[in-house]
Amino acid sequence: MAGDESRSNPFSRRTLLRTSAAAGAGLGVAGLSTGYGAAQPVRPAKGESMMGVAFEAHETVRVGIIGVGNRGASMLPLFLAVPGVAITAVCDVSADAVNRAARAVTDAGHPEPAKYSAGEDDFENLLRRDDVDFAYVATPWEWHTPMALSAMRNGKHVGVECPAGTTVDELWELVDTSEKTRRHCIQLENCSYSQNEMRVLRMVHDGLFGQVLFGAGAYLHDLRELLFSKTYYAGQWRRAWHTGLNGDLYPTHGLGPVAAYMDINRGDRLVRITSMSTPAAGLAQYREQHMPAGDPTWNERYVKGDATISLIQTEAGRVVQLAHDVSNPRPYSRLNQLQGTNGVFEDYPARIYLEPTHSNDEWGDFAEFADYDHWLWKEVGPGPGGHGGMDYIMLYRLAQTMRLGLPPDIDVYDSATWSAPFALSVESVRRNSAPVDFPDFTRGRWQTPHPGVDSPKPA
Ligand SMILES: NC(=O)c1ccc[n+]([C@@H]2O[C@H](COP(=O)([O-])OP(=O)(O)OC[C@H]3O[C@@H](n4cnc5c(N)ncnc54)[C@H](O)[C@@H]3O)[C@@H](O)[C@H]2O)c1
Numbered sequence: 001m002a003g004d005e006s007r008s009n010p011f012s013r014r015t016l017l018r019t020s021a022a023a024g025a026g027l028g029v030a031g032l033s034t035g036y037g038a039a040q041p042v043r044p045a046k047g048e049s050m051m052g053v054a055f056e057a058h059e060t061v062r063v064g065i066i067g068v069g070n071r072g073a074s075m076l077p078l079f080l081a082v083p084g085v086a087i088t089a090v091c092d093v094s095a096d097a098v099n100r101a102a103r104a105v106t107d108a109g110h111p112e113p114a115k116y117s118a119g120e121d122d123f124e125n126l127l128r129r130d131d132v133d134f135a136y137v138a139t140p141w142e143w144h145t146p147m148a149l150s151a152m153r154n155g156k157h158v159g160v161e162c163p164a165g166t167t168v169d170e171l172w173e174l175v176d177t178s179e180k181t182r183r184h185c186i187q188l189e190n191c192s193y194s195q196n197e198m199r200v201l202r203m204v205h206d207g208l209f210g211q212v213l214f215g216a217g218a219y220l221h222d223l224r225e226l227l228f229s230k231t232y233y234a235g236q237w238r239r240a241w242h243t244g245l246n247g248d249l250y251p252t253h254g255l256g257p258v259a260a261y262m263d264i265n266r267g268d269r270l271v272r273i274t275s276m277s278t279p280a281a282g283l284a285q286y287r288e289q290h291m292p293a294g295d296p297t298w299n300e301r302y303v304k305g306d307a308t309i310s311l312i313q314t315e316a317g318r319v320v321q322l323a324h325d326v327s328n329p330r331p332y333s334r335l336n337q338l339q340g341t342n343g344v345f346e347d348y349p350a351r352i353y354l355e356p357t358h359s360n361d362e363w364g365d366f367a368e369f370a371d372y373d374h375w376l377w378k379e380v381g382p383g384p385g386g387h388g389g390m391d392y393i394m395l396y397r398l399a400q401t402m403r404l405g406l407p408p409d410i411d412v413y414d415s416a417t418w419s420a421p422f423a424l425s426v427e428s429v430r431r432n433s434a435p436v437d438f439p440d441f442t443r444g445r446w447q448t449p450h451p452g453v454d455s456p457k458p459a
Pocket of ligand 1: 070072093097119138139190233235
């Protein structure tokens with residue numbers, strides 16, 4: 001069984017089933033008690049810190065994939081393309097998806113992986129195998145924490161899709177379990193490995209921006225068609241969250257890179273967040289325009305405000321702005337902005353203004369700073385696959401750290417910190433934008449320098 005931790009999660013399997021039934025009966029889920037309470041004080045440690053702890057070296061990194069839907073299936077060939085990686089097992093509640101994934105592995109010339117599709121708890125059997133070093137979790141959000149906890153308890157390192165957890169309790173449980181089991185829990189935040197983000201990070205660390213003051217990140221992505229598709233998301237899980245919670249439901253793509261610019265958990269820390277949401281209008285309007293009368297979606301009430309805007313203050317007084325909107329027409333953007341005392345970078349499209357090079361309110365060309373590309377982009381990138389190649393770079397680097405026995409770039413403290421705005425923004429919105437404290441998942445070690453995404457090239 002996945003364990004009892006998920007009971008505190010309003011979107012646990014049981015609740016989600018109840019939720020769907022309630023939504024189907026026209027009740028919605030807005031009345032659910034969320035358990036998204038205010039941040040708790042630092043909890044007593046149950047093990048030693050995992051900060052800077054190296055992987056044991058692996059000649060081959062043997063991967064078990066849990067969830068081979070859209071994301072898992074698209075990451076599978078990238079895992080296979082990374083030198084020294086084997087996929088030994090795949091799991092999904094859909095046997096078709098598992099068979100397709102296994103075929104993709106054999107078609108690429110690799111041995112057939114073990115297959116698990118005997119129900120929603122069969123992932124536990126994959127995790128009990130002794131030929132899996134690393135579990136990759138690409139399932140709906142409500143499964144991320146239970147699967148990651150089980151992976152660590154079964155002796156596996158785990159990489160989780162975004163976000164790592166959806167409540168503060170879940171995030172503490174991930175930290176406690178990583179420390180106790182000595183297994184890493186990694187938020188697989190691919191945007192941290194995007195070329196622009198890595199170049200800006202190098203420039204920050206080389207001092208080009210001066211003192212870093214402000215950063216902005218976002219997930220602004222028109223998902224309306226996919227959210228209402230009957231076939232894209234398994235069981236249409238992603239739209240269900242919009243019927244239950246009002247906050248930033250996908251914070252890590254925007255926050256991960258900005259947290260690296262600000263050395264969060266490596267000198268600074270996130271202290272408090274305040275969040276506001278607009279009215280929830282976009283999904284209802286889309287339904288009006290596209291869904292026939294009598295469609296089950298007409299029983300749903302969307303409570304997630306279309307845009308959620310959050311401001312986060314750091315211990316050093318810096319400010320991070322986060323935005324989330326997947327319900328309105330607009331071009332894709334993660335904002336990706338950084339202001340320092342020497343100038344500013346803004347993405348979408350990329351432009352830069354740094355004294356003394358730029359003046360007269362005229363943006364400069366970011367391409368002229370290509371020399372600052374991270375070594376991963378100079379020597380490995382862009383690689384195969386989507387998202388501009390950042391997915392491959394992330395997996396390449398993950399496998400490199402595991403093969404060489406280095407610490408991971410992203411540890412459980414980063415995973416918890418970057419995911420926390422999910423729960424904390426819901427709480428702040430619920431309390432009329434009251435500031436909500438961030439837990440210090442590092443338990444006071446946030447000033448400790450240790451490896452991060454701006455990795456030096458291994459010798
Ligand atoms: N990092 C990125 O750029 C990125 C991009 C897309 C999606 N994602 C994330 O990936 C995750 C999956 O998203 P998706 O778009 O692939 O959704 P999806 O619905 O296409 O895939 C989820 C898969 O999980 C399977 N599943 C559900 N419960 C399961 C269980 N108990 N055991 C085994 N399998 C189970 C489903 O059958 C489905 O195949 C989400 O967390 C999403 O946020 C990340």
